[in-house]
Amino acid sequence: MFLCVDHSIFCWLLRHRSSGRGFLNEVPALYLIGMVLLQYVPKPWRVDMMRDLRDLWQAEQNAFGAYCEALTLQLQWQVGIAIPFVPSVGLAVRTRAAYSPPHLDDAEGVSPVSHSVVVLRSPFFGLPAGRVFSTLLTRFVDANQHAHRINVDWMTSFAGGSLSSHAEQGQVESFQEVARHTCALYIPNELSLIKFRDAYSMGLP
Numbered sequence: 201m202f203l204c205v206d207h208s209i210f211c212w213l214l215r216h217r218s219s220g221r222g223f224l225n226e227v228p229a230l231y232l233i234g235m236v237l238l239q240y241v242p243k244p245w246r247v248d249m250m251r252d253l254r255d256l257w258q259a260e261q262n263a264f265g266a267y268c269e270a271l272t273l274q275l276q277w278q279v280g281i282a283i284p285f286v287p288s289v290g291l292a293v294r295t296r297a298a299y300s301p302p303h304l305d306d307a308e309g310v311s312p313v314s315h316s317v318v319v320l321r322s323p324f325f326g327l328p329a330g331r332v333f334s335t336l337l338t339r340f341v342d343a344n345q346h347a348h349r350i351n352v353d354w355m356t357s358f359a360g361g362s363l364s365s366h367a368e369q370g371q372v373e374s375f376q377e378v379a380r381h382t383c384a385l386y387i388p389n390e391l392s393l394i395k396f397r398d399a400y401s402m403g404l405p
Contacts, residue, residue, distance in 0.1 A: 202229035209241050209249065216252050228261040232286065234268055237275060250279045257281040268393070290398030297375035299403035301382045314349035318373075318381040320399070321355050323389050330387070353381065379404055 204211035208231065215224045237253070238246050256262050257279075265286035266272045272283050302316055324330040334354075341350050355373065375398065378384070383405040386396060 202227055204229055204231045204233075206233070206235040207240060208233060208235075208237060208253070209239075209245075212249050212252060215256075216248075226261070229256070229263075231256070231262065231264045233264070233266045233271060233275075233283070236271070237278065254279050254281055257283070288394070288397070290394045290401055292375040292378075292398040293401045295375045297379045297402045299405075300380050302380070314351045315383075316351045316353060316381040318353045318355060318378055318384045318404075320384055320386040320395050322387050324387040333387075375402065378402070 202211055202215070211229065211231070215227075215229070238249070241249055257264055264281075264283045266275070266283050267286050267288040269285050272285050275281055275283050302314070319325075319334075322330070325334055337352065341352055344350070353373075378399075379402045381404065384399045386399065388396060
């Protein structure tokens with residue numbers, strides 16, 4: 201059995217464009233799709249791939265599912281197939297990471313420990329509106345430090361360092377470290393992304 205996830209083009213090339221495709225096309229396959237169907241697919245191949253995917257969906261030996269609700273609607277519109285939505289939990293469940301915020305209490309009611317907000321990685325912050333928002337948030341936090349001490353932790357990646365610059369490489373926060381923040385700020389580009397489920401499973405507001 202084939203297990204085809206995320207980038208479906210690789211399974212498609214193996215089963216329909218290889219020298220042994222006559223045999224491989226008969227092997228049962230489980231498609232659990234989590235990325236845009238035509239991601240990394242050259243334009244000349246797209247119609248053929250969508251047509252073949254529809255044929256695979258109609259074949260009894262194959263099973264399909266998607267863990268992004270918006271993706272099921274997109275496939276219905278693009279290809280005319282109804283793929284069931286399969287909810288999934290994030291990887292944080294396996295680590296048993298649990299919400300453990302900073303302790304802010306002291307005898308005088310003024311704590312030397314600040315609230316901590318972790319900003320989860322999102323493509324939004326690469327857009328002009330996201331850059332404006334991040335600037336406003338930073339200035340707002342700075343202007344209110346005398347009344348509300350808040351530390352904002354901008355994650356370059358949810359589970360690892362970014363490759364965008366050498367300064368950011370190797371900056372890794374475990375799920376346990378993420379759970380120690382007061383809360384998380386997440387502006388997703390799609391509501392079914394696993395980052396939200398990871399934060400939710402840890403009890404992180």
